[in-house]
Amino acid sequence: MGATLSNLTDGVANGSTIGPGLGDIPESCVACVFMYLTPPEICNLARLNRAFRGAASSDSVWESKLPSNYQDLLDLLPPERYQNLSKKDIFALLSRPISFDDGNKEVWVDRVTGRVCMSISAKGMAITGIEDRRYWNWIPTEESRFHVVAYLQQIWWFEVDGVIKFPFPAGVYTLLFRLHLGRFSKRLGRRVCNFEHTHGWDIKPVRFELSTSNGQQAFCECCLDEPEKDDANGNSKRGCWIEYKVGEFIVSDSDPAIEVRFSMKQIDCTHSKGVGRQRQQHFVAFPQWLFDLCAIQTFQMSPPLFVCNWWTDGEFAVGCFDAFGIPIMM
Numbered sequence: 001m002g003a004t005l006s007n008l009t010d011g012v013a014n015g016s017t018i019g020p021g022l023g024d025i026p027e028s029c030v031a032c033v034f035m036y037l038t039p040p041e042i043c044n045l046a047r048l049n050r051a052f053r054g055a056a057s058s059d060s061v062w063e064s065k066l067p068s069n070y071q072d073l074l075d076l077l078p079p080e081r082y083q084n085l086s087k088k089d090i091f092a093l094l095s096r097p098i099s100f101d102d103g104n105k106e107v108w109v110d111r112v113t114g115r116v117c118m119s120i121s122a123k124g125m126a127i128t129g130i131e132d133r134r135y136w137n138w139i140p141t142e143e144s145r146f147h148v149v150a151y152l153q154q155i156w157w158f159e160v161d162g163v164i165k166f167p168f169p170a171g172v173y174t175l176l177f178r179l180h181l182g183r184f185s186k187r188l189g190r191r192v193c194n195f196e197h198t199h200g201w202d203i204k205p206v207r208f209e210l211s212t213s214n215g216q217q218a219f220c221e222c223c224l225d226e227p228e229k230d231d232a233n234g235n236s237k238r239g240c241w242i243e244y245k246v247g248e249f250i251v252s253d254s255d256p257a258i259e260v261r262f263s264m265k266q267i268d269c270t271h272s273k274g275v276g277r278q279r280q281q282h283f284v285a286f287p288q289w290l291f292d293l294c295a296i297q298t299f300q301m302s303p304p305l306f307v308c309n310w311w312t313d314g315e316f317a318v319g320c321f322d323a324f325g326i327p328i329m330m
Contacts, residue, residue, distance in 0.1 A: 023049045030055035035064050038112050039091065062087035065114045066094070067169040069254040073107060073116070076100050097145070105164070106145065116169055121146040125162035129155055143184070143241070151183070158206075158266040165213075167254040175210045175218075175246040175262055181225055182239050193239035201225035206266045208246040213259035218247020 030051055034042050046056030055061060066087065067073070074082050074090070076098050082090060097106040097119075104124030108117050127150060129135045137151045152158075181201065182193040205221035222244065251258055 023051060025051055027051045027054045027058075031058045031061050034058070034061045039065055039114070040112060057086065057088055059087040062091050065091055067109060067114065067116050069167055069169050070094060070109070072167045072254065073098060073109070076107070104146070107166070115171075118164070118166070119145055120162055120164060121148070122150040122160075123148070125160055128157055128159040141184075143180075158264075160264045161261070162263070163259065163261045165257050165259040167257040168251045169254050170251050172248055172250050174248050175260065177208060177244045177246065177264055178241050179224065179244060180239075180241045184239070204266065206264060208244060208262075208264050210246045210249065210260060210262040212249050212261075216249045218249065220244075220246060 034045075034055055037045070042056050042061065046053045070090065073094050077093075082093060085093065091109065091114075094109040095111045097108045099106050101124060104121045106119045109115070110117055121144075123138075123146070127136065130150065135153050135155045137153065138148050139151045140148050143149075184191055184193045186192070201224040203223075205223050207219060207221050209217075209219040211217045224244075246262060249258075249260065
């Protein structure tokens with residue numbers, strides 16, 4: 001293709017009249033081609049000439065890249081933020097995270113796919129014992145898009161529940177928790193993880209569940225601490241953020257808005273879970289996107305929405321719990 005484009009433009013550059021060039025393609029034809037390209041590809045081609053630049057600003061092109069119910073996303077913003085904007089500018093606006101629900105949730109449009117993504121902070125979920133500082137603490141960190149994670153000291157009954165009701169566009173969505181096992185910190189400017197007191201999460205599995213208002217259900221179980229096993233990419237689970245897929249659900253229409261309930265539990269009281277001195281464990285959880293998201297990334301809450309893992313004898317230890325993301329898959 002590069003050679004073809006070069007040949008088409010050589011005639012103009014040499015002052016000859018060999019044949020038509022890219023500048024002769026009607027803007028309307030270019031716009032039709034742009035309908036099948038991704039936003040980054042459109043922006044790159046806009047630099048070729050005036051016709052391509054004009055087509056790259058066309059409302060019809062950018063409306064095709066927006067989710068069908070993008071107005072529902074705009075309604076989360078004050079009207080003055082989006083009034084009189086072109087569709088291209090609206091896409092740029094929605095590609096930046098929009099906070100709602102007291103800043104505990106974020107939703108945005110993926111810049112490449114145009115899919116809706118969501119992330120839910122740990123503060124936007126119900127965590128058993130979260131108010132008792134013997135068990136849980138909130139820890140600030142730049143590794144969370146919400147700048148804070150919930151840190152579990154030690155507990156016997158581990159339960160996290162969340163719910164989101166949102167007019168997601170039609171499509172197939174994946175719900176996942178993004179978690180981190182082991183407490184991390186900075187030492188001499190380097191990120192280090194401490195697993196000295198991490199224990200218990202390899203004894204019995206954590207159960208992840210989701211259910212929707214229209215009767216869909218999914219669940220999975222897995223042990224969060226299996227040092228001998230790596231993730232699908234060959235990376236060690238310890239010391240890294242890991243995404244745990246709960247399951248998928250289908251949205252056929254954004255109206256009425258679907259309600260999704262999700263949870264992460266380990267309620268076997270034969271051993272405690274936690275982190276800290278002696279027999280406590282560290283656990284960090286980031287439910288994304290997302291998505292950024294628990295991330296729904298077609299549930300780019302695949303933040304993101306968007307969008308968790310975590311326990312020697314009789315003890316269950318966790319570390320930090322950040323957010324739930326939903327990535328949205330179409």
